[in-house]
Amino acid sequence: MSRKILSRDSGVSERYLASLEAGRGNVSILLLKQIAQAMNVAVEELTRSTPEVPTELALIEQWLARLSPGEARRALRWLRREFGIAAPARMQRIALIGLRGAGKTTLGSKLAHKRGVPFVELDHEIELAAGAPLAEIFLLYGQAAYRRYERRSLEALLARAEPMVIATGGGLVSEPETFDLLLSTCFVVWLKAQPEEHMARVVAQGDQRPMAGSREAMDDLKRILGVRDELYRRADAIVDTSGRSVEQSLRLLERASGPARGLKRSR
Structure with a gap:
């Protein structure tokens, strides 16, 4: 921006601007604000004593300053996942999320075998760390303790x-x-299924507890899915296993967990 245009847009004379550039003038806060507004920068940028910030970073800083707290958190998560130090390794670690009965163990173990990498169930690691089965952890120490073990085991x-x-x-x-730690260090896939299929698969595994109060259990399951839906959708990829065989779902999971970036939905 030329001095003439800056003078016109800020209402500050060219002569006064010239004296400021030469370091001879004393500027008031009011005039400084006028100049900053005309240049479309923050006042702090005009008084910065550190080396000049690249234009791109200055623009990014301005955009971030306009975001709401929620939008800023989303932007931070995206930046971590795209440019964090763990980005290359992240694509080599596949993390499966979803409710019980989604197929995480069945499909996860098969995917690991095809990739020639270890398959790990986080709950098993939690039991090893705590020296007790999950039911006992919840009974004796409560959910807060389970969450602490979960975080430590993931780390x-x-x-x-x-x-x-x-x-x-x-x-x-x-x-x-x-969850933020998982998203920033692993390629996360949500294994999705209809509530009825979640329930049927759990029962097929030999757990008859959901059938004790099947109507209430189904209502609870739908409520949990509804509450967590937005969270699950933060995954890098979504694989819907509803109405599909293990082999069909595995093919979709293999395709979804490839190196491509961005949210992919396999239906």
Whole structure:
């Protein structure tokens, strides 16, 4: 921007602007604001004593300043996932999320076998760390303790710095810090299914508890899915296993967990 245009847009004389550039003038806060507004920059940029910030970074800073707190958190998550130091390794670690009965163990173990990498169930790692089965952890120590073990176990897995396929617990997405850690260090796939299929698969595994109050259990399941839907959709990819065989779902999972970036939905 030329001095003439700046003078016109700011209402500050060219002569006064020239004296400021030469370091001879004393500027008031009011005039400084007028000049900053004309240049479409923050006042702080005009008084910065550090080396000049590249134009691109200055523009990014201005855009970020306009975001709401929620939008800023989303932007931070995206930046971490796209440009974080773990970005190359992230694509080599596949993490499966979803409710029980989605197929995380079945499909995860098969995907790991095809990739020639370890398959790890996070709940199993939690039991090893706590020295007790999950039911006992919840009974004796409560959910807060389980979440602490969950976070520590995930951190321990990531410290291995090796390719793997991880099956996570269905409620991990409800713990913001742990879920953000997973998203920033792994390629996350949501294995999705209809509520009726979730229920049928759990029963087929030999767990008859959902049938004790099947109507209430189904209502609870639908409610949980509704609450977590937005969280699950933060995954890098979504694979809908509804009405599909294990082989069909596995093919979709293989395709979805490739190196391509961005959210992909396999239907």
